[in-house]
Amino acid sequence: MDVLKKILNKFTVLILLAVVVIYFAVSAPGFMTINNGMSLLRQIAVLGILSTGFAMVMIAGGLDLSISSQLSLVSCATALMIVNGVPCVAACIIGVLIAVAISAFNGMAIVLTGMPAMICTLAMQQVLQGVVYIFTGASPIYGLPEGMKIIGQGYIAGIVPVPIIIMIVIFLIGAFILNRTYLGRYFYAVGSNEEATRLSGLSSKKIMILSYVVNGLFVGLASIVLMSRIASGQPAAGEGYEMDVITACVVGGIAFSGGKGKMLGVVQGVLVMGVLSNGLGVKGVDSYTQLLCKGLVLLVVVSIDCLREKREKSRKMVITHEKREGELGGGRMKVLVIDRYPDLAEEFQAMCAESDLEALRDLKIEYAKDTNVYRMNTFEEYVQRMEKEGPEWMEPDQEVLDKDSKTRTSC
Numbered sequence: 001m002d003v004l005k006k007i008l009n010k011f012t013v014l015i016l017l018a019v020v021v022i023y024f025a026v027s028a029p030g031f032m033t034i035n036n037g038m039s040l041l042r043q044i045a046v047l048g049i050l051s052t053g054f055a056m057v058m059i060a061g062g063l064d065l066s067i068s069s070q071l072s073l074v075s076c077a078t079a080l081m082i083v084n085g086v087p088c089v090a091a092c093i094i095g096v097l098i099a100v101a102i103s104a105f106n107g108m109a110i111v112l113t114g115m116p117a118m119i120c121t122l123a124m125q126q127v128l129q130g131v132v133y134i135f136t137g138a139s140p141i142y143g144l145p146e147g148m149k150i151i152g153q154g155y156i157a158g159i160v161p162v163p164i165i166i167m168i169v170i171f172l173i174g175a176f177i178l179n180r181t182y183l184g185r186y187f188y189a190v191g192s193n194e195e196a197t198r199l200s201g202l203s204s205k206k207i208m209i210l211s212y213v214v215n216g217l218f219v220g221l222a223s224i225v226l227m228s229r230i231a232s233g234q235p236a237a238g239e240g241y242e243m244d245v246i247t248a249c250v251v252g253g254i255a256f257s258g259g260k261g262k263m264l265g266v267v268q269g270v271l272v273m274g275v276l277s278n279g280l281g282v283k284g285v286d287s288y289t290q291l292l293c294k295g296l297v298l299l300v301v302v303s304i305d306c307l308r309e310k311r312e313k314s315r316k317m318v319i320t321h322e323k324r325e326g327e328l329g330g331g332r333m334k335v336l337v338i339d340r341y342p343d344l345a346e347e348f349q350a351m352c353a354e355s356d357l358e359a360l361r362d363l364k365i366e367y368a369k370d371t372n373v374y375r376m377n378t379f380e381e382y383v384q385r386m387e388k389e390g391p392e393w394m395e396p397d398q399e400v401l402d403k404d405s406k407t408r409t410s411c
Contacts, residue, residue: 013251013252013253013265013268013269013272014268016251016272017268017271017272017275020272020275020276020279021275023279024275024278024279024282024283027283028279028282028283030282031278031279031282036278036282038161038164039278040274040275040278041161041163041164041167041274042161042163042164042229043274043277043278044167044270044271044273044274045152045161045163045164045166045167045225045229046071046163046222046225046226046229046241047241047244047245047248047270047273047274048167048170048171048267048270049166049167049170049218049221049222049225050067050071050218050219050222050241050245051245051248051249051252051266051269051270052170052171052173052174052218052263052266053067053174053214053215053216053217053218053219054067054215054218054245054246054249055174055178055249055252055254055261055263055266056174056177056178056184056187056211056214056215057211057212057214057215058191058249058254058255058256058258058261059178059187059188059191059211059254059258059259059260059261060186060187060190060191060207060208060211060258061190061191061194061208061257061258061259062107062110062117062208062211062212062258063117063118063121063256064103064106064117064121064212064215064242065118065121065122065124065125065242066102066106066121066122066124066125066128066242067215067219067238067241067242067245068125068238068239068240068241068242069124069125069126069127069128069129069132069238070099070102070103070128070216070219070223070238071219071222071223071226071237071238071241072128072129072132072234072235072236072237072238072239073098073102073128073129073131073132074095074096074098074099074219074220074223074224075095075223075224075226075227075233075234075237075238076132076135076136076141076227076233076234076235076237077094077095077098077132077135077233078091078092078094078095078223078224078227078233079141079144079227079232079233080135080136080141080233081094081095082143082144082145082148083141083142083143083144088145088147088148092224095220095223095224096217096220096221096223096224097220098220099216099217099219099220099223100213100216100217100220101216102124102128102216103212103213103215103216103217103219104209104212104213104216105124106120106121106124106212107208107209107210107211107212107213108209110208110212111205111208111209112205125242132235133235136233136235138235139235140232140233140234140235141232141233141234142231142232144227144228144231144232148227148228149228149231150162150228151163151166151224151225151228151229152225152226152227152228152229152230152231153228153229153231163225163229166221166225170218170221171263171266171267174218174263174266175262175263175264177214178262178263179262179263183207183210183214185350186202186207186210187207187211188259188260188350189202189207189259189350189351190202190204190207190208190211190258190259191255191257191258191259191260192258192259192260193259193351196351197351200351200352223238226238240291243294243295243298244273244277244294246298247269247273247294247297247298247301248266248269248270248272248273249261249266249269250269250298250301250302250305251268251269251272251273251297251301252265252266252267252268252269252270252272253265253266253269254266254269255305255308255309256302256305256306256309257309273294273297276293276294276297277290277294280293
């Protein structure tokens with residue numbers, strides 16, 4: 001039973017994807033065709049690029065509801081520049097920089113004012129949508145050169161759509177940032193525990209702003225792909241994308257509370273949303289019913305995520321320590337993390353490794369399921385006491401509990 005539970009937990013999204021695919025394969029005759037498959041992948045290219053950047057903001061504990069309006073604004077602004085004689089490459093670069101600047105502003109506004117991310121970015125969404133309607137006169141911008149359409153409509157070797165290649169490259173870049181760079185580690189650290197990150201010597205505010213900047217970069221790239229795919233700048237082109245992106249990320253395992261999620265899960269979430277939208281379209285379901293279905297999916301996955309977070313918030317990190325003489329000259333502290341979740345030890349070690357305090361950097365973190373003598377501390381309390389009293393306080397407990405005792409000593 002435990003094995004089955006582990007399999008279900010590990011492959012939940014893949015099982016959901018398989019169920020959705022099988023359902024549409026049976027109920028929609030035109031779904032399982034090569035042409036429809038290529039069309040599906042081309043359609044989700046923009047969603048995939050947006051979700052990559054959005055996932056980083058969510059992992060860092062943020063939220064950006066303005067991406068839909070940014071998408072419309074940047075695609076229209078870029079199209080307008082091109083039709084007015086600005087070279088395509090220069091116009092695209094300027095468009096991406098506009099998205100980066102807007103996202104950076106969002107991040108700074110949230111960090112410096114303490115405004116809730118949802119309120120700040122929702123307000124920015126309305127502002128940007130108003131701006132795009134004003135400068136376009138609510139009319140589409142046509143007249144893009146044929147060469148510009150290759151990004152969104154072209155094929156490589158006449159087989160693979162260019163947007164699919166771009167999306168795959170973006171996924172790989174996103175995975176590299178999260179898994180192989182300090183920046184990715186910082187995003188996880190801030191999302192897991194902003195205060196602990198600050199106490200470790202890192203600037204949580206700068207890291208949060210950087211997450212929005214990276215998100216803006218991907219929004220800019222998605223805007224160029226979208227503009228090229230529809231061969232115009234449409235003032236309403238981005239409407240609704242923010243909800244699809246949020247759903248894809250949450251389905252893929254990105255926690256609303258931050259600090260959790262992998263790029264592979266985002267890819268799976270994007271595929272689920274793409275298959276759902278495409279399958280409903282092939283079945284001839286009207287757009288209003290599609291909105292209903294997507295809204296229900298978002299409601300269910302967010303509810304599950306919130307329940308999981310509520311359950312995990314009740315867990316405590318229990319730590320003990322002992323001094324090992326002869327290591328690193330004057331001795332080294334070994335910290336045992338006792339918890340149902342061994343990944344806490346890895347998180348604790350990563351936090352300490354980035355600390356400005358030498359005593360914290362020298363800690364060796366280990367995981368243990370059971371122990372008879374230990375202290376109980378949160379990570380924040382641990383770091384605060386280290387900062388105030390130095391490593392001297394970390395002497396082993398003198399009280400030794402009886403092996404059968406159920407009592408625990410605590411600081």
